Amino acid sequence: MKHRQKPNAFFHVLFTTSTAIALLLVSSCARPSAGHQEKNFIDIRCKEGPFQKNTPCRVSFSDGTVQNGNIRVRGQSSLKYPRQSYRMKLNKPHSFCELPQHKTWILNASYIDRSFIRHRFSFELFRRSAPDRIAPHGCYQEVWLNGQYMGLYFVSERIDRERCGILPGYKAGGMLFKEPPVFIQSEQSTSRPDEKYRQKFPGFPKRNATHEMRKLELFIQNSDSASFNDSLDYWFDRYNLTDWALLLLFTNNTDGLLRNFYLYRVHHGAPFRVAVWDYDETFGRFGDGRRNDFEEMVNLRVNRLFDRMLDWTDFEARLGNRWLELRNGPWHPDTVLNRVDALVADVEPYLERHERMWPAQGGWFADSLTFEQEIELIRDFTARNYARLDSVFENRSLSY
Known part of the structure:
Protein backbone atom coordinates (compact mmCIF):
# COMPACT_ATOMS: atom_id res chain seq x y z
CA MET A 1 0.00 0.00 0.00
CA LYS A 2 1.27 3.43 -0.92
CA HIS A 3 2.10 5.96 1.76
CA ARG A 4 0.15 9.18 1.51
CA GLN A 5 2.14 12.34 1.17
CA LYS A 6 2.02 14.96 3.87
CA PRO A 7 -0.59 17.61 3.06
CA ASN A 8 0.22 21.13 2.01
CA ALA A 9 -1.22 24.06 3.95
CA PHE A 10 -4.94 23.67 3.52
CA PHE A 11 -6.25 26.57 5.53
CA HIS A 12 -5.72 30.19 6.41
CA VAL A 13 -6.49 31.62 9.81
CA LEU A 14 -8.33 34.92 9.84
CA PHE A 15 -8.59 37.05 12.93
CA THR A 16 -11.11 39.81 13.43
CA THR A 17 -10.92 42.70 15.88
CA SER A 18 -14.24 41.74 17.46
CA THR A 19 -13.45 38.17 18.37
CA ALA A 20 -10.53 35.93 19.22
CA ILE A 21 -12.09 32.99 17.46
CA ALA A 22 -10.09 31.69 14.52
CA LEU A 23 -12.08 30.93 11.42
CA LEU A 24 -10.63 28.11 9.39
CA LEU A 25 -11.25 28.48 5.71
CA VAL A 26 -10.63 25.14 4.11
CA SER A 27 -9.07 25.87 0.76
CA SER A 28 -9.33 22.20 -0.20
CA CYS A 29 -13.04 22.81 -0.88
CA ALA A 30 -12.20 24.67 -4.07
CA ARG A 31 -12.33 22.80 -7.33
CA PRO A 32 -8.88 21.22 -7.95
CA SER A 33 -6.73 23.14 -10.37
CA ALA A 34 -4.05 20.53 -10.88
CA GLY A 35 -3.18 16.95 -10.11
CA HIS A 36 -4.95 13.65 -10.32
CA GLN A 37 -8.29 14.84 -8.94
CA GLU A 38 -8.70 17.32 -11.75
CA LYS A 39 -9.53 14.44 -14.07
CA ASN A 40 -12.41 13.11 -11.97
CA PHE A 41 -14.90 15.61 -10.60
CA ILE A 42 -18.57 16.58 -10.88
CA ASP A 43 -19.59 20.16 -10.07
CA ILE A 44 -23.35 20.50 -9.48
CA ARG A 45 -25.10 23.87 -9.21
CA CYS A 46 -28.79 24.00 -8.37
CA LYS A 47 -31.37 25.42 -6.00
CA GLU A 48 -30.74 24.77 -2.33
CA GLY A 49 -31.77 21.35 -0.97
CA PRO A 50 -32.88 19.19 0.72
CA PHE A 51 -33.32 17.59 -2.73
CA GLN A 52 -36.07 15.19 -1.67
CA LYS A 53 -37.63 15.71 -5.09
CA ASN A 54 -36.03 16.10 -8.49
CA THR A 55 -34.23 19.46 -8.39
CA PRO A 56 -33.10 21.15 -11.64
CA CYS A 57 -29.36 21.67 -11.81
CA ARG A 58 -26.42 22.58 -14.00
CA VAL A 59 -23.63 20.00 -14.02
CA SER A 60 -20.00 20.52 -15.05
CA PHE A 61 -17.71 17.57 -15.62
CA SER A 62 -13.94 17.25 -15.55
CA ASP A 63 -13.88 16.57 -19.30
CA GLY A 64 -15.10 20.14 -19.85
CA THR A 65 -18.69 19.33 -20.79
CA VAL A 66 -21.63 21.07 -19.12
CA GLN A 67 -25.20 19.76 -18.99
CA ASN A 68 -28.58 20.45 -17.50
CA GLY A 69 -30.33 17.81 -15.46
CA ASN A 70 -31.74 17.15 -12.01
CA ILE A 71 -30.73 15.43 -8.79
CA ARG A 72 -32.50 14.01 -5.78
CA VAL A 73 -31.33 12.25 -2.64
CA ARG A 74 -31.65 8.48 -2.49
CA GLY A 75 -31.43 5.90 0.25
CA GLN A 76 -33.38 5.02 3.37
CA SER A 77 -31.37 4.37 6.53
CA SER A 78 -28.44 6.34 5.06
CA LEU A 79 -30.48 9.56 5.01
CA LYS A 80 -29.45 10.22 8.61
CA TYR A 81 -25.82 10.70 7.62
CA PRO A 82 -24.44 14.21 6.96
CA ARG A 83 -23.20 13.21 3.50
CA GLN A 84 -25.90 11.67 1.32
CA SER A 85 -26.20 9.76 -1.93
CA TYR A 86 -27.93 11.13 -5.02
CA ARG A 87 -29.54 10.05 -8.22
CA MET A 88 -28.41 12.31 -11.07
CA LYS A 89 -30.46 12.41 -14.28
CA LEU A 90 -29.00 14.38 -17.17
CA ASN A 91 -30.77 15.79 -20.22
CA LYS A 92 -28.28 14.04 -22.49
CA PRO A 93 -26.32 10.79 -22.08
CA HIS A 94 -22.90 11.11 -20.46
CA SER A 95 -20.13 8.59 -19.87
CA PHE A 96 -18.02 7.86 -16.80
CA CYS A 97 -15.17 5.37 -16.53
CA GLU A 98 -15.26 4.63 -20.27
CA LEU A 99 -18.67 3.01 -19.77
CA PRO A 100 -21.55 3.34 -22.25
CA GLN A 101 -23.26 6.71 -22.10
CA HIS A 102 -26.43 7.01 -20.01
CA LYS A 103 -28.59 9.80 -18.70
CA THR A 104 -29.04 8.42 -15.18
CA TRP A 105 -26.19 7.80 -12.73
CA ILE A 106 -26.00 7.03 -9.02
CA LEU A 107 -23.70 9.11 -6.81
CA ASN A 108 -23.05 6.80 -3.85
CA ALA A 109 -21.63 8.55 -0.80
CA SER A 110 -20.51 5.30 0.90
CA TYR A 111 -20.52 7.43 4.04
CA ILE A 112 -20.25 4.68 6.64
CA ASP A 113 -17.68 2.65 4.64
CA ARG A 114 -14.37 4.39 5.25
CA SER A 115 -12.64 1.99 2.82
CA PHE A 116 -14.80 3.19 -0.11
CA ILE A 117 -14.33 -0.20 -1.80
CA ARG A 118 -16.99 -2.54 -0.39
CA HIS A 119 -19.68 -1.77 -2.98
CA ARG A 120 -17.33 -1.78 -5.95
CA PHE A 121 -15.39 -4.85 -4.79
CA SER A 122 -18.55 -6.90 -4.26
CA PHE A 123 -20.06 -5.87 -7.59
CA GLU A 124 -16.87 -6.88 -9.37
CA LEU A 125 -16.85 -10.28 -7.69
CA PHE A 126 -20.36 -11.02 -8.93
CA ARG A 127 -19.60 -9.88 -12.47
CA ARG A 128 -16.41 -11.95 -12.52
CA SER A 129 -18.33 -15.13 -11.68
CA ALA A 130 -19.97 -15.29 -15.15
CA PRO A 131 -20.46 -12.99 -18.18
CA ASP A 132 -24.20 -12.55 -17.60
CA ARG A 133 -24.02 -11.63 -13.91
CA ILE A 134 -25.40 -8.11 -13.52
CA ALA A 135 -24.01 -5.60 -11.01
CA PRO A 136 -23.30 -1.88 -11.43
CA HIS A 137 -20.06 -0.69 -12.99
CA GLY A 138 -18.60 2.54 -11.69
CA CYS A 139 -15.60 4.60 -10.63
CA TYR A 140 -14.60 7.31 -8.17
CA GLN A 141 -15.37 11.00 -8.64
CA GLU A 142 -15.09 14.02 -6.36
CA VAL A 143 -18.37 15.90 -6.07
CA TRP A 144 -19.05 19.60 -5.42
CA LEU A 145 -22.61 20.71 -4.70
CA ASN A 146 -23.34 24.44 -4.85
CA GLY A 147 -19.70 25.18 -4.16
CA GLN A 148 -19.40 22.85 -1.17
CA TYR A 149 -16.97 19.95 -1.36
CA MET A 150 -19.05 16.81 -0.78
CA GLY A 151 -16.13 14.43 -0.93
CA LEU A 152 -15.35 11.25 -2.81
CA TYR A 153 -18.25 9.35 -4.37
CA PHE A 154 -18.61 6.01 -6.12
CA VAL A 155 -20.42 6.97 -9.33
CA SER A 156 -22.16 3.92 -10.74
CA GLU A 157 -24.71 2.71 -13.21
CA ARG A 158 -28.33 2.33 -12.22
CA ILE A 159 -29.87 -1.13 -12.56
CA ASP A 160 -32.55 -0.72 -15.23
CA ARG A 161 -34.09 -2.46 -18.24
CA GLU A 162 -31.26 -1.64 -20.61
CA ARG A 163 -28.45 -2.67 -18.29
CA CYS A 164 -30.17 -6.00 -17.55
CA GLY A 165 -30.57 -6.76 -21.25
CA ILE A 166 -34.36 -6.85 -20.99
CA LEU A 167 -36.09 -6.68 -24.35
CA PRO A 168 -38.02 -3.41 -24.84
CA GLY A 169 -41.78 -3.39 -25.10
CA ASP A 334 -4.29 -13.97 -5.20
CA THR A 335 -6.63 -12.43 -7.78
CA VAL A 336 -9.05 -11.13 -5.16
CA LEU A 337 -6.47 -9.64 -2.79
CA ASN A 338 -4.57 -8.07 -5.68
CA ARG A 339 -7.82 -6.45 -6.72
CA VAL A 340 -8.20 -5.00 -3.23
CA ASP A 341 -4.79 -3.38 -3.65
CA ALA A 342 -5.79 -1.98 -7.05
CA LEU A 343 -8.97 -0.45 -5.65
CA VAL A 344 -7.00 1.07 -2.78
CA ALA A 345 -4.69 2.66 -5.33
CA ASP A 346 -7.74 4.20 -7.03
CA VAL A 347 -8.98 5.70 -3.75
CA GLU A 348 -5.72 6.94 -2.21
CA PRO A 349 -5.18 10.07 -4.35
CA TYR A 350 -8.42 11.55 -3.00
CA LEU A 351 -8.10 10.67 0.69
CA GLU A 352 -6.31 13.71 2.10
CA ARG A 353 -8.83 16.15 0.68
CA HIS A 354 -11.79 13.94 1.58
CA GLU A 355 -10.78 13.16 5.16
CA ARG A 356 -9.88 16.78 5.81
CA MET A 357 -13.48 17.75 5.14
CA TRP A 358 -15.17 14.48 6.17
CA PRO A 359 -13.17 12.78 8.95
CA ALA A 360 -13.56 9.01 9.19
CA GLN A 361 -13.54 8.97 12.99
CA GLY A 362 -16.17 10.02 15.49
CA GLY A 363 -19.76 10.86 14.72
CA TRP A 364 -21.60 7.93 13.19
CA PHE A 365 -18.52 5.71 13.01
CA ALA A 366 -18.48 2.80 15.43
CA ASP A 367 -14.71 2.87 15.97
CA SER A 368 -11.65 4.93 15.13
CA LEU A 369 -9.89 2.78 12.54
CA THR A 370 -7.88 4.59 9.90
CA PHE A 371 -8.28 3.96 6.18
CA GLU A 372 -5.23 1.69 6.21
CA GLN A 373 -6.57 -0.28 9.17
CA GLU A 374 -9.95 -0.62 7.46
CA ILE A 375 -8.29 -2.13 4.41
CA GLU A 376 -6.42 -4.57 6.63
CA LEU A 377 -9.74 -5.52 8.24
Whole structure:
Protein backbone atom coordinates (compact mmCIF):
# COMPACT_ATOMS: atom_id res chain seq x y z
CA MET A 1 0.00 0.00 0.00
CA LYS A 2 1.27 3.43 -0.92
CA HIS A 3 2.10 5.96 1.76
CA ARG A 4 0.15 9.18 1.51
CA GLN A 5 2.14 12.34 1.17
CA LYS A 6 2.02 14.96 3.87
CA PRO A 7 -0.59 17.61 3.06
CA ASN A 8 0.22 21.13 2.01
CA ALA A 9 -1.22 24.06 3.95
CA PHE A 10 -4.94 23.67 3.52
CA PHE A 11 -6.25 26.57 5.53
CA HIS A 12 -5.72 30.19 6.41
CA VAL A 13 -6.49 31.62 9.81
CA LEU A 14 -8.33 34.92 9.84
CA PHE A 15 -8.59 37.05 12.93
CA THR A 16 -11.11 39.81 13.43
CA THR A 17 -10.92 42.70 15.88
CA SER A 18 -14.24 41.74 17.46
CA THR A 19 -13.45 38.17 18.37
CA ALA A 20 -10.53 35.93 19.22
CA ILE A 21 -12.09 32.99 17.46
CA ALA A 22 -10.09 31.69 14.52
CA LEU A 23 -12.08 30.93 11.42
CA LEU A 24 -10.63 28.11 9.39
CA LEU A 25 -11.25 28.48 5.71
CA VAL A 26 -10.63 25.14 4.11
CA SER A 27 -9.07 25.87 0.76
CA SER A 28 -9.33 22.20 -0.20
CA CYS A 29 -13.04 22.81 -0.88
CA ALA A 30 -12.20 24.67 -4.07
CA ARG A 31 -12.33 22.80 -7.33
CA PRO A 32 -8.88 21.22 -7.95
CA SER A 33 -6.73 23.14 -10.37
CA ALA A 34 -4.05 20.53 -10.88
CA GLY A 35 -3.18 16.95 -10.11
CA HIS A 36 -4.95 13.65 -10.32
CA GLN A 37 -8.29 14.84 -8.94
CA GLU A 38 -8.70 17.32 -11.75
CA LYS A 39 -9.53 14.44 -14.07
CA ASN A 40 -12.41 13.11 -11.97
CA PHE A 41 -14.90 15.61 -10.60
CA ILE A 42 -18.57 16.58 -10.88
CA ASP A 43 -19.59 20.16 -10.07
CA ILE A 44 -23.35 20.50 -9.48
CA ARG A 45 -25.10 23.87 -9.21
CA CYS A 46 -28.79 24.00 -8.37
CA LYS A 47 -31.37 25.42 -6.00
CA GLU A 48 -30.74 24.77 -2.33
CA GLY A 49 -31.77 21.35 -0.97
CA PRO A 50 -32.88 19.19 0.72
CA PHE A 51 -33.32 17.59 -2.73
CA GLN A 52 -36.07 15.19 -1.67
CA LYS A 53 -37.63 15.71 -5.09
CA ASN A 54 -36.03 16.10 -8.49
CA THR A 55 -34.23 19.46 -8.39
CA PRO A 56 -33.10 21.15 -11.64
CA CYS A 57 -29.36 21.67 -11.81
CA ARG A 58 -26.42 22.58 -14.00
CA VAL A 59 -23.63 20.00 -14.02
CA SER A 60 -20.00 20.52 -15.05
CA PHE A 61 -17.71 17.57 -15.62
CA SER A 62 -13.94 17.25 -15.55
CA ASP A 63 -13.88 16.57 -19.30
CA GLY A 64 -15.10 20.14 -19.85
CA THR A 65 -18.69 19.33 -20.79
CA VAL A 66 -21.63 21.07 -19.12
CA GLN A 67 -25.20 19.76 -18.99
CA ASN A 68 -28.58 20.45 -17.50
CA GLY A 69 -30.33 17.81 -15.46
CA ASN A 70 -31.74 17.15 -12.01
CA ILE A 71 -30.73 15.43 -8.79
CA ARG A 72 -32.50 14.01 -5.78
CA VAL A 73 -31.33 12.25 -2.64
CA ARG A 74 -31.65 8.48 -2.49
CA GLY A 75 -31.43 5.90 0.25
CA GLN A 76 -33.38 5.02 3.37
CA SER A 77 -31.37 4.37 6.53
CA SER A 78 -28.44 6.34 5.06
CA LEU A 79 -30.48 9.56 5.01
CA LYS A 80 -29.45 10.22 8.61
CA TYR A 81 -25.82 10.70 7.62
CA PRO A 82 -24.44 14.21 6.96
CA ARG A 83 -23.20 13.21 3.50
CA GLN A 84 -25.90 11.67 1.32
CA SER A 85 -26.20 9.76 -1.93
CA TYR A 86 -27.93 11.13 -5.02
CA ARG A 87 -29.54 10.05 -8.22
CA MET A 88 -28.41 12.31 -11.07
CA LYS A 89 -30.46 12.41 -14.28
CA LEU A 90 -29.00 14.38 -17.17
CA ASN A 91 -30.77 15.79 -20.22
CA LYS A 92 -28.28 14.04 -22.49
CA PRO A 93 -26.32 10.79 -22.08
CA HIS A 94 -22.90 11.11 -20.46
CA SER A 95 -20.13 8.59 -19.87
CA PHE A 96 -18.02 7.86 -16.80
CA CYS A 97 -15.17 5.37 -16.53
CA GLU A 98 -15.26 4.63 -20.27
CA LEU A 99 -18.67 3.01 -19.77
CA PRO A 100 -21.55 3.34 -22.25
CA GLN A 101 -23.26 6.71 -22.10
CA HIS A 102 -26.43 7.01 -20.01
CA LYS A 103 -28.59 9.80 -18.70
CA THR A 104 -29.04 8.42 -15.18
CA TRP A 105 -26.19 7.80 -12.73
CA ILE A 106 -26.00 7.03 -9.02
CA LEU A 107 -23.70 9.11 -6.81
CA ASN A 108 -23.05 6.80 -3.85
CA ALA A 109 -21.63 8.55 -0.80
CA SER A 110 -20.51 5.30 0.90
CA TYR A 111 -20.52 7.43 4.04
CA ILE A 112 -20.25 4.68 6.64
CA ASP A 113 -17.68 2.65 4.64
CA ARG A 114 -14.37 4.39 5.25
CA SER A 115 -12.64 1.99 2.82
CA PHE A 116 -14.80 3.19 -0.11
CA ILE A 117 -14.33 -0.20 -1.80
CA ARG A 118 -16.99 -2.54 -0.39
CA HIS A 119 -19.68 -1.77 -2.98
CA ARG A 120 -17.33 -1.78 -5.95
CA PHE A 121 -15.39 -4.85 -4.79
CA SER A 122 -18.55 -6.90 -4.26
CA PHE A 123 -20.06 -5.87 -7.59
CA GLU A 124 -16.87 -6.88 -9.37
CA LEU A 125 -16.85 -10.28 -7.69
CA PHE A 126 -20.36 -11.02 -8.93
CA ARG A 127 -19.60 -9.88 -12.47
CA ARG A 128 -16.41 -11.95 -12.52
CA SER A 129 -18.33 -15.13 -11.68
CA ALA A 130 -19.97 -15.29 -15.15
CA PRO A 131 -20.46 -12.99 -18.18
CA ASP A 132 -24.20 -12.55 -17.60
CA ARG A 133 -24.02 -11.63 -13.91
CA ILE A 134 -25.40 -8.11 -13.52
CA ALA A 135 -24.01 -5.60 -11.01
CA PRO A 136 -23.30 -1.88 -11.43
CA HIS A 137 -20.06 -0.69 -12.99
CA GLY A 138 -18.60 2.54 -11.69
CA CYS A 139 -15.60 4.60 -10.63
CA TYR A 140 -14.60 7.31 -8.17
CA GLN A 141 -15.37 11.00 -8.64
CA GLU A 142 -15.09 14.02 -6.36
CA VAL A 143 -18.37 15.90 -6.07
CA TRP A 144 -19.05 19.60 -5.42
CA LEU A 145 -22.61 20.71 -4.70
CA ASN A 146 -23.34 24.44 -4.85
CA GLY A 147 -19.70 25.18 -4.16
CA GLN A 148 -19.40 22.85 -1.17
CA TYR A 149 -16.97 19.95 -1.36
CA MET A 150 -19.05 16.81 -0.78
CA GLY A 151 -16.13 14.43 -0.93
CA LEU A 152 -15.35 11.25 -2.81
CA TYR A 153 -18.25 9.35 -4.37
CA PHE A 154 -18.61 6.01 -6.12
CA VAL A 155 -20.42 6.97 -9.33
CA SER A 156 -22.16 3.92 -10.74
CA GLU A 157 -24.71 2.71 -13.21
CA ARG A 158 -28.33 2.33 -12.22
CA ILE A 159 -29.87 -1.13 -12.56
CA ASP A 160 -32.55 -0.72 -15.23
CA ARG A 161 -34.09 -2.46 -18.24
CA GLU A 162 -31.26 -1.64 -20.61
CA ARG A 163 -28.45 -2.67 -18.29
CA CYS A 164 -30.17 -6.00 -17.55
CA GLY A 165 -30.57 -6.76 -21.25
CA ILE A 166 -34.36 -6.85 -20.99
CA LEU A 167 -36.09 -6.68 -24.35
CA PRO A 168 -38.02 -3.41 -24.84
CA GLY A 169 -41.78 -3.39 -25.10
CA TYR A 170 -44.42 -4.80 -22.76
CA LYS A 171 -45.40 -7.60 -25.13
CA ALA A 172 -41.90 -9.09 -25.08
CA GLY A 173 -42.58 -10.11 -21.49
CA GLY A 174 -39.45 -8.71 -19.86
CA MET A 175 -39.78 -7.58 -16.23
CA LEU A 176 -37.72 -5.86 -13.55
CA PHE A 177 -38.51 -5.57 -9.83
CA LYS A 178 -36.53 -3.99 -7.00
CA GLU A 179 -36.37 -6.08 -3.82
CA PRO A 180 -39.76 -7.79 -4.29
CA PRO A 181 -40.65 -9.51 -0.98
CA VAL A 182 -41.03 -12.94 -2.58
CA PHE A 183 -38.16 -14.54 -0.64
CA ILE A 184 -39.44 -13.61 2.82
CA GLN A 185 -40.53 -16.60 4.88
CA SER A 186 -44.33 -16.67 4.77
CA GLU A 187 -44.70 -16.22 8.53
CA GLN A 188 -42.53 -13.09 8.32
CA SER A 189 -44.19 -11.62 5.26
CA THR A 190 -45.88 -8.25 5.56
CA SER A 191 -48.05 -6.71 2.89
CA ARG A 192 -47.02 -3.39 1.40
CA PRO A 193 -49.50 -0.77 0.25
CA ASP A 194 -50.06 -0.29 -3.45
CA GLU A 195 -46.98 -1.49 -5.28
CA LYS A 196 -45.99 -4.47 -3.15
CA TYR A 197 -43.48 -5.84 -5.63
CA ARG A 198 -41.78 -2.52 -6.53
CA GLN A 199 -42.11 -2.96 -10.27
CA LYS A 200 -39.54 -0.98 -12.30
CA PHE A 201 -40.27 -2.33 -15.79
CA PRO A 202 -42.65 -2.25 -17.54
CA GLY A 203 -43.90 1.10 -16.29
CA PHE A 204 -46.23 0.79 -13.29
CA PRO A 205 -49.20 1.15 -12.94
CA LYS A 206 -49.94 1.48 -16.66
CA ARG A 207 -48.47 -1.98 -17.19
CA ASN A 208 -49.13 -4.00 -14.06
CA ALA A 209 -47.16 -7.26 -13.76
CA THR A 210 -48.28 -8.00 -10.21
CA HIS A 211 -50.02 -11.19 -11.35
CA GLU A 212 -46.71 -12.69 -12.51
CA MET A 213 -44.95 -11.87 -9.24
CA ARG A 214 -47.88 -13.27 -7.31
CA LYS A 215 -47.59 -16.58 -9.19
CA LEU A 216 -43.86 -16.63 -8.51
CA GLU A 217 -44.40 -15.92 -4.82
CA LEU A 218 -46.96 -18.73 -4.52
CA PHE A 219 -44.52 -21.12 -6.19
CA ILE A 220 -41.74 -20.20 -3.75
CA GLN A 221 -43.93 -20.28 -0.66
CA ASN A 222 -46.55 -22.96 -1.22
CA SER A 223 -45.70 -25.44 -3.98
CA ASP A 224 -45.30 -29.07 -2.90
CA SER A 225 -41.86 -30.64 -3.08
CA ALA A 226 -42.49 -32.45 -6.37
CA SER A 227 -43.80 -29.33 -8.09
CA PHE A 228 -40.97 -27.28 -6.64
CA ASN A 229 -38.34 -29.61 -8.11
CA ASP A 230 -40.10 -29.95 -11.45
CA SER A 231 -40.68 -26.22 -11.98
CA LEU A 232 -37.63 -24.59 -10.37
CA ASP A 233 -35.76 -24.28 -13.67
CA TYR A 234 -38.83 -22.81 -15.35
CA TRP A 235 -38.99 -19.99 -12.81
CA PHE A 236 -35.31 -19.39 -12.02
CA ASP A 237 -31.83 -19.54 -13.51
CA ARG A 238 -30.33 -22.00 -11.04
CA TYR A 239 -26.75 -21.05 -11.98
CA ASN A 240 -27.49 -17.40 -11.26
CA LEU A 241 -28.97 -18.30 -7.87
CA THR A 242 -25.91 -20.39 -7.02
CA ASP A 243 -23.52 -17.52 -7.72
CA TRP A 244 -25.75 -15.10 -5.80
CA ALA A 245 -25.75 -17.39 -2.75
CA LEU A 246 -21.96 -17.73 -2.90
CA LEU A 247 -21.53 -13.97 -3.18
CA LEU A 248 -23.66 -13.55 -0.05
CA LEU A 249 -21.58 -16.15 1.78
CA PHE A 250 -18.20 -14.85 0.61
CA THR A 251 -18.94 -11.19 1.34
CA ASN A 252 -21.03 -12.15 4.39
CA ASN A 253 -23.76 -9.72 3.36
CA THR A 254 -26.22 -10.47 6.14
CA ASP A 255 -28.52 -7.75 4.80
CA GLY A 256 -28.59 -9.15 1.27
CA LEU A 257 -30.71 -12.27 1.68
CA LEU A 258 -34.00 -10.37 1.42
CA ARG A 259 -32.85 -6.95 0.19
CA ASN A 260 -30.22 -5.33 -2.03
CA PHE A 261 -31.16 -7.13 -5.23
CA TYR A 262 -33.22 -6.75 -8.39
CA LEU A 263 -35.23 -9.62 -9.86
CA TYR A 264 -35.63 -9.65 -13.64
CA ARG A 265 -36.32 -11.72 -16.73
CA VAL A 266 -35.32 -10.69 -20.22
CA HIS A 267 -38.42 -11.96 -22.11
CA HIS A 268 -41.34 -14.41 -22.02
CA GLY A 269 -40.16 -17.93 -21.25
CA ALA A 270 -36.83 -16.83 -19.77
CA PRO A 271 -36.13 -17.68 -16.12
CA PHE A 272 -35.87 -14.98 -13.47
CA ARG A 273 -32.38 -13.86 -12.45
CA VAL A 274 -30.94 -11.72 -9.68
CA ALA A 275 -28.86 -8.56 -10.16
CA VAL A 276 -27.12 -7.26 -7.04
CA TRP A 277 -27.11 -3.82 -5.47
CA ASP A 278 -25.92 -2.13 -2.24
CA TYR A 279 -23.13 -4.18 -0.66
CA ASP A 280 -21.70 -2.05 2.15
CA GLU A 281 -22.79 -4.56 4.83
CA THR A 282 -19.90 -6.85 3.92
CA PHE A 283 -16.33 -7.90 4.71
CA GLY A 284 -16.48 -7.51 8.47
CA ARG A 285 -19.00 -4.69 8.87
CA PHE A 286 -22.71 -4.38 9.47
CA GLY A 287 -24.62 -1.77 7.49
CA ASP A 288 -24.49 0.71 10.38
CA GLY A 289 -20.71 0.45 10.56
CA ARG A 290 -20.40 -1.89 13.54
CA ARG A 291 -17.79 -4.63 13.38
CA ASN A 292 -19.02 -8.08 12.38
CA ASP A 293 -16.09 -10.30 13.18
CA PHE A 294 -18.00 -13.47 12.26
CA GLU A 295 -20.44 -12.84 15.13
CA GLU A 296 -23.27 -13.03 12.61
CA MET A 297 -22.97 -15.10 9.46
CA VAL A 298 -25.18 -15.37 6.41
CA ASN A 299 -27.85 -18.02 7.00
CA LEU A 300 -29.25 -18.99 3.61
CA ARG A 301 -32.35 -20.48 5.25
CA VAL A 302 -33.58 -16.99 6.08
CA ASN A 303 -34.41 -16.80 2.36
CA ARG A 304 -37.45 -19.00 1.65
CA LEU A 305 -36.24 -19.99 -1.82
CA PHE A 306 -32.78 -21.01 -0.59
CA ASP A 307 -34.39 -22.78 2.36
CA ARG A 308 -36.46 -24.98 0.06
CA MET A 309 -33.58 -25.55 -2.35
CA LEU A 310 -31.42 -26.82 0.51
CA ASP A 311 -34.20 -29.22 1.55
CA TRP A 312 -35.43 -30.50 -1.79
CA THR A 313 -32.62 -30.19 -4.34
CA ASP A 314 -28.88 -30.82 -4.71
CA PHE A 315 -28.25 -27.17 -3.92
CA GLU A 316 -25.65 -27.73 -1.20
CA ALA A 317 -23.57 -30.01 -3.44
CA ARG A 318 -23.94 -27.54 -6.29
CA LEU A 319 -22.74 -24.72 -4.03
CA GLY A 320 -19.70 -26.74 -2.98
CA ASN A 321 -18.71 -27.59 -6.54
CA ARG A 322 -19.22 -24.04 -7.72
CA TRP A 323 -17.24 -22.69 -4.77
CA LEU A 324 -14.23 -24.71 -5.90
CA GLU A 325 -14.63 -23.43 -9.47
CA LEU A 326 -14.72 -19.81 -8.35
CA ARG A 327 -12.06 -20.20 -5.68
CA ASN A 328 -9.65 -21.70 -8.19
CA GLY A 329 -10.69 -19.30 -10.94
CA PRO A 330 -12.01 -15.71 -10.86
CA TRP A 331 -12.18 -15.66 -7.05
CA HIS A 332 -8.71 -17.09 -6.49
CA PRO A 333 -7.19 -15.56 -3.33
CA ASP A 334 -4.29 -13.97 -5.20
CA THR A 335 -6.63 -12.43 -7.78
CA VAL A 336 -9.05 -11.13 -5.16
CA LEU A 337 -6.47 -9.64 -2.79
CA ASN A 338 -4.57 -8.07 -5.68
CA ARG A 339 -7.82 -6.45 -6.72
CA VAL A 340 -8.20 -5.00 -3.23
CA ASP A 341 -4.79 -3.38 -3.65
CA ALA A 342 -5.79 -1.98 -7.05
CA LEU A 343 -8.97 -0.45 -5.65
CA VAL A 344 -7.00 1.07 -2.78
CA ALA A 345 -4.69 2.66 -5.33
CA ASP A 346 -7.74 4.20 -7.03
CA VAL A 347 -8.98 5.70 -3.75
CA GLU A 348 -5.72 6.94 -2.21
CA PRO A 349 -5.18 10.07 -4.35
CA TYR A 350 -8.42 11.55 -3.00
CA LEU A 351 -8.10 10.67 0.69
CA GLU A 352 -6.31 13.71 2.10
CA ARG A 353 -8.83 16.15 0.68
CA HIS A 354 -11.79 13.94 1.58
CA GLU A 355 -10.78 13.16 5.16
CA ARG A 356 -9.88 16.78 5.81
CA MET A 357 -13.48 17.75 5.14
CA TRP A 358 -15.17 14.48 6.17
CA PRO A 359 -13.17 12.78 8.95
CA ALA A 360 -13.56 9.01 9.19
CA GLN A 361 -13.54 8.97 12.99
CA GLY A 362 -16.17 10.02 15.49
CA GLY A 363 -19.76 10.86 14.72
CA TRP A 364 -21.60 7.93 13.19
CA PHE A 365 -18.52 5.71 13.01
CA ALA A 366 -18.48 2.80 15.43
CA ASP A 367 -14.71 2.87 15.97
CA SER A 368 -11.65 4.93 15.13
CA LEU A 369 -9.89 2.78 12.54
CA THR A 370 -7.88 4.59 9.90
CA PHE A 371 -8.28 3.96 6.18
CA GLU A 372 -5.23 1.69 6.21
CA GLN A 373 -6.57 -0.28 9.17
CA GLU A 374 -9.95 -0.62 7.46
CA ILE A 375 -8.29 -2.13 4.41
CA GLU A 376 -6.42 -4.57 6.63
CA LEU A 377 -9.74 -5.52 8.24
CA ILE A 378 -11.13 -6.36 4.78
CA ARG A 379 -8.04 -8.35 3.80
CA ASP A 380 -8.01 -10.26 7.08
CA PHE A 381 -11.74 -11.01 6.93
CA THR A 382 -11.41 -12.24 3.34
CA ALA A 383 -8.51 -14.56 4.14
CA ARG A 384 -10.33 -16.06 7.11
CA ASN A 385 -13.54 -16.46 5.15
CA TYR A 386 -11.72 -18.48 2.49
CA ALA A 387 -10.65 -20.91 5.21
CA ARG A 388 -14.13 -20.99 6.74
CA LEU A 389 -15.93 -21.69 3.47
CA ASP A 390 -13.33 -24.28 2.43
CA SER A 391 -14.14 -26.15 5.64
CA VAL A 392 -17.90 -25.69 5.28
CA PHE A 393 -18.05 -27.12 1.78
CA GLU A 394 -15.47 -29.85 2.38
CA ASN A 395 -17.47 -31.13 5.36
CA ARG A 396 -20.88 -30.47 3.78
CA SER A 397 -21.80 -28.53 6.91
CA LEU A 398 -23.79 -25.72 5.29
CA SER A 399 -27.20 -27.05 6.33
CA TYR A 400 -28.25 -25.15 9.42
